[in-house]
Amino acid sequence: MSFNTVLTLVMVAYFATVLFEGFLSYRKTHHHADYLVAGRKVGPWIVGASLSATQMSAGTFVGTIAVHYLTGASFIWAWTGIWLAYVVNALWIAPRLRRYSHEHGALTFPDFVADRFNSNLARGVAAVLTVIAYIVFMSAQYQAGGVILQTLFGVPFLYGAVVLMAITGLYTTVGGMIAVMNTDFLQQMGMAIGVLVGLPLLVAYAGGLENIGLVLREVTPRYLSWHFGLRDLLGFGLAFGLTFVAAPYVVTRFYAARDDRAVKQGVAVALFFNVLIATCVAIIGMSMRVLYPQLAVADAASTVFASQVLPPFVGALVLVAVLAAIMSTVDSVLLVTSSAVSHDIYYRMINPNASEKARMRINHWATAVVGAIPILLTVRRLDIVQFVVVAYAALLASIVFIPVVMGLFWRRASSAGVIGSMIVGFGVCLLWYLLKQPFRLNPVIPGVIAGALAMYVISLATSPVPEQNLRIFFPEAARAGGDD
Numbered sequence: 405m406s407f408n409t410v411l412t413l414v415m416v417a418y419f420a421t422v423l424f425e426g427f428l429s430y431r432k433t434h435h436h437a438d439y440l441v442a443g444r445k446v447g448p449w450i451v452g453a454s455l456s457a458t459q460m461s462a463g464t465f466v467g468t469i470a471v472h473y474l475t476g477a478s479f480i481w482a483w484t485g486i487w488l489a490y491v492v493n494a495l496w497i498a499p500r501l502r503r504y505s506h507e508h509g510a511l512t513f514p515d516f517v518a519d520r521f522n523s524n525l526a527r528g529v530a531a532v533l534t535v536i537a538y539i540v541f542m543s544a545q546y547q548a549g550g551v552i553l554q555t556l557f558g559v560p561f562l563y564g565a566v567v568l569m570a571i572t573g574l575y576t577t578v579g580g581m582i583a584v585m586n587t588d589f590l591q592q593m594g595m596a597i598g599v600l601v602g603l604p605l606l607v608a609y610a611g612g613l614e615n616i617g618l619v620l621r622e623v624t625p626r627y628l629s630w631h632f633g634l635r636d637l638l639g640f641g642l643a644f645g646l647t648f649v650a651a652p653y654v655v656t657r658f659y660a661a662r663d664d665r666a667v668k669q670g671v672a673v674a675l676f677f678n679v680l681i682a683t684c685v686a687i688i689g690m691s692m693r694v695l696y697p698q699l700a701v702a703d704a705a706s707t708v709f710a711s712q713v714l715p716p717f718v719g720a721l722v723l724v725a726v727l728a729a730i731m732s733t734v735d736s737v738l739l740v741t742s743s744a745v746s747h748d749i750y751y752r753m754i755n756p757n758a759s760e761k762a763r764m765r766i767n768h769w770a771t772a773v774v775g776a777i778p779i780l781l782t783v784r785r786l787d788i789v790q791f792v793v794v795a796y797a798a799l800l801a802s803i804v805f806i807p808v809v810m811g812l813f814w815r816r817a818s819s820a821g822v823i824g825s826m827i828v829g830f831g832v833c834l835l836w837y838l839l840k841q842p843f844r845l846n847p848v849i850p851g852v853i854a855g856a857l858a859m860y861v862i863s864l865a866t867s868p869v870p871e872q873n874l875r876i877f878f879p880e881a882a883r884a885g886g887d888d
Contacts, residue, residue, distance in 0.1 A: 407716040411556065414720040415727070418594075419571055422587045422731070426575025429583035436763055439580035440511040440743050442660040446585055451661050452673025454588035454736075458653055459486065459674070460595065460681060461541075461733035463793035465726040466548040468682075469709075470702035472689025476620065476627035481637045483682045485645025487675060492649055494671040498658045500812055500877070502667045505659035508876055513652035513740070513804065514748040520811045522873045523819035528753055529826050531744035533803045534652050535774065537830075538737045541796035543781035545730045545737075548703065550782065552726060555707040565782050568730060573775040576735040577768050581660060584735045591728035592677055598725030599684040602714050609713055610691045619694045627690075639846020643794050646801035646852055650808035652744075653736040734775075742770035795837065795847075802829035802851030806859050814863075815874055821863030829855025 433439050446454075471479045501516065510516055513534065518527035546565035553564030575583050610616050620627050632640075648654060661667035692705045695713065699705055706726055710719040746767040751758050758766070806825045810817045833851025841847060 405716065407711055407719060408556065410716040411711075411720040411723060414717075414724050418724045418728070421590065423571070423575050425587050425590070426579035426583040429575075429579030429586060432582050433580050435760060436747070437509075437511065438582060439764065439767065440739070440747065441505065441656055442581040442585055444506055444660055445662045446657075446660045446666065447662060448666045448669035449673055450585050450589050451657055451666055451670025453592035453677065454585040454732075455654065455657050455670060455674035456677040456681075457588040457592040457595065457729070457732035458657075458736040459648060459733075460592075460678065460729050461545055461548075461793065463544065464681065464685060465595070465729040466551065466703050466706050467544070467793055469685050469689040469692070469706045472686050473693050473699070473705045474702050475631040476623070476629075476690060477686065478626075478630050478632045478637065479640070480682060480686045481632075482640035482644060483678070485641030485643070486648050486678060488641075489645040489648040490671050490675040490678070493654070493658075494668050497649060497808065497812065498661075498667045498671060499664045501655055501658045501808075502661050502664060504876060510659060511656075512743050512747055513650075513655045514744060514752075516655065516811070517807055517822060518748075518752070520869070520873060520877055521807075521817070521819045521822045522869050523823065524753055526819055526822050526826075527748050529823050530803070530807070531748040533826055533830050534800065535741045535744050537796055537800040537803060538652075538741045539774070539778050540781065540799065541793065542734060542737055542775070542778035544793050544796065545734045546778055546782040549727065549730050551701070551703050552707050552723065555704050556711060556723070562779070562783060565779060568727070569734070569775050569779065572731045572734045573738060573772060576738045576775075577771045580767075581656070581739060584739055585657070585660065587735065588732045591725075591732040594721070594728045595681060595725040596677060598722040599681055599688070601718055602710070602722045603684050603688060605714055605718065606688060606691050606709060610694045616691055616694050620690055623693065623697075627693075635844055636846070639849060640794060642852070643797040643801060643846055643848040646805045646848060647797040650804040651800060652740045652804065655808075656736075656740060656743075738771050738775050741774045742767055745770040745774065798837075798846060798848035798851060799830060799833050801848050802833035802855055805852055806855040810856070810859050812877060815878055816863055816868060817859055818863040818866045818868055820866040821859045821861075824862040825855040825859035828858040 437443055468479070504510060504516070508519060510519065514527040514530040517530040518524055546569055549568035550561040550565035553559050553567065554561045575587065607613060607616065617628065658667055661670060688709060689705060692709055696708055699708065707723065710722040713719070714722060746763060750766050751763050803826050806829060807822050811822065829851045832854035833847040836842070836845070836847035836850050
């Protein structure tokens with residue numbers, strides 16, 4: 405049986421499974437809280453697998469493998485920002501956000517912004533800017549899917565991207581967050597099995613680790629050392645890490661956890677999967693450079709690895725794991741962006757009297773429309789997939805990191821301050837990209853610094869948030885009669 409035949413059978417089985425899960429989840433979805441935060445009753449393994457699967461997107465299984473293929477070992481240090489973000493979340497961020505959501509019924513990241521800063525305008529700014537950043541992100545996921553299906557089956561690039569969008573959009577629209585988190589669990593298991601089975605076969609085929617090291621030393625002196633300098637790696641790490649502390653799709657998973665223990669254990673589960681797969685994809689990328697030193701498109705390295713190096717069934721599992729990584733990210737981002745449109749903009753700002761049925765209908769339509777828009781960027785193929793993901797991460801971090809951290813830990817942060825912080829942070833980050841990154845400084849650094857300065861200066865110059873809003877987030881200080 406040919407590889408393409410085996411792959412087609414495995415892909416059909418996988419797509420059928422996730423669509424069936426979407427149908428099952430639809431039957432469990434009875435109201436808006438089920439649709440957006442899975443009823444707030446998710447256990448640690450589902451929370452952790454969903455966090456990890458969502459974070460490990462096409463940027464991991466297509467883009468990161470491509471970066472290691474081109475540049476060698478040093479890019480693995482970019483992951484340390486994400487790993488530190490997991491620790492920060494478990495200790496200080498996730499439990500507080502979970503308790504806030506459970507006690508006050510929050511469903512989205514803009515809900516947090518509106519409640520903490522007593523501003524519906526801030527809600528709208530948060531919703532619009534995060535949707536813009538996530539559209540850039542989704543374009544990278546579709547691009548990766550298009551490259552994979554084009555490489556394997558010869559279908560036009562755009563058709564592959566549309567097929568991926570359609571299947572993911574269907575089960576997300578039907579099943580909401582319950583479907584998203586359950587399929588994320590299945591997808592994370594598939595990713596782990598795929599790399600753990602495929603990697604030893606690849607290393608053996610390339611002559612073992614010792615031979616791989618000998619060959620790679622001849623590629624360039626920096627391939628096994630420091631292709632990227634400290635400034636580059638710091639920028640990558642900050643872009644990923646600052647985003648992951650406060651990304652809206654991360655926040656909604658904290659909301660969905662059933663208790664503090666589940667959210668902390670879930671973060672530990674996610675960190676385990678993250679470290680495991682980061683190590684494997686680094687070795688895969690460099691091993692592929694030994695076997696195929698002249699690939700025309702580096703983003704195709706993962707596809708060539710699965711289709712030409714591994715036995716058919718194992719290769720099919722690996723490629724389905726790559727598709728799972730893409731879909732597990734797209735479904736989460738779709739749900740976050742559609743909820744920003746339906747819940748935060750339509751329901752909270754335009755029609756607060758909308759019925760539950762009307763809100764669900766708007767959510768379904770928003771999912772379909774928002775899912776289709778990134779195709780326009782996908783056609784342009786903005787860059788290698790991983791560098792599009794880095795750009796998105798910098799933009800999103802510049803929007804969300806300061807509102808979450810200063811909102812949770814600085815009582816004086818004001819409504820005007822958070823609006824200024826999000827707009828200034830996003831604007832400076834985008835400008836830094838347009839200026840071609842002066843001083844070789846990753847745009848996340850000036851973006852976050854500018855957002856923090858705007859929050860601080862504008863907050864001190866404007867009226868503070870009413871005390872009733874602060875009591876939700878600073879109960880200890882309220883009981884002690886604290887002020888700052």
